[in-house]
Amino acid sequence: MGLEIQTASVVFPGSHGREPVEALHEIDLTIGEGDFVVALGASGCGKSTLLNLIAGFLGPTGGQILLDGAEVQGPGADRAVVFQKHALLPWLNVLDNVVFGLKLRGTPDAERKRVAGEFIDLLGLSGFEKSPVYMLSGGMQQRVGIARALTCDPKVLLMDEPLGALDALTREKAQELILRIWKETHKSVFFITHSVEEALFMGTHLIVMSPRPGRISHRFELPFSHRFLDGVSARDVKASHDFIEMREEVLKIIFADEEDAA
Secondary structure, X not given: OOEEEEEEEEEEOOOOXXXXXXXXXXEEEEEOOOOEEEEEEOOOOOHHHHHHHHHOOOOOOEEEEEEOOEEOOOOOOOEEEEEOOOOOOOOOEHHHHHOHHHHHOOOOHHHHHHHHHHHHHHOOOOOOOOOEHHHOOHHHHHHHHHHHHHHOOOOEEXXXXXXXXXXXXXXXXXXXXXXXXXXXXXXXXXXXXXXXHHHHHHOOEEEEEEOOOEEEEEEEEOOHHHHHHOOOOHHHXXXXXXXXXXXXXXXXXXXXXXXXXX
């Protein structure tokens, strides 16, 4: 059934005599099983607020969020979050970070090491199990964070600008890795980015959000991630005529929203 967001709104109360702020206005969005939905938009459009709603960190002021027909009423193991700052535990090594969620759930030691081992291998971290995470590069630390999220077998993987702090080359390699993992695990993904190129390359669906209040203004279905996974190189995908044409179309939308908000 997947995840359904039905006319969800969020209003933050005003403080010090200020008016309340409507951060999100009547959002309707469906994330089906195996969908990779990317949210893009100018600063202040509510992307992170929407992710926090799905994660259960916030409750909607109006509307509702359903996962497989059940209302989301708080955080749960069926949704895992990967943040821009990986939020790893620096005093633990790679393996202990990856198994941390399973340990909290009471999974037996042998089983959690088996599951963690599968994702450590999938993320290209084999051989680093005993390495302190603070000794790893930024890209490797982010891979540890993704492995930790996947070990709990969530139905939906939420990714809040997970590649924003990486250098350009590492970021491109990480994009490709995440797409291969998505293909391997068949997870539903909700992914936030500020990069139009990254959004078009990675998503099966793109939502463009406009600010004040945050709302979905445009929706696109995207073929580019499937082209890459079918064997076309990332550089060729991003250099194709229809990719460049769509990139310019989306940029015009975002630039217009920023001018309207100024």
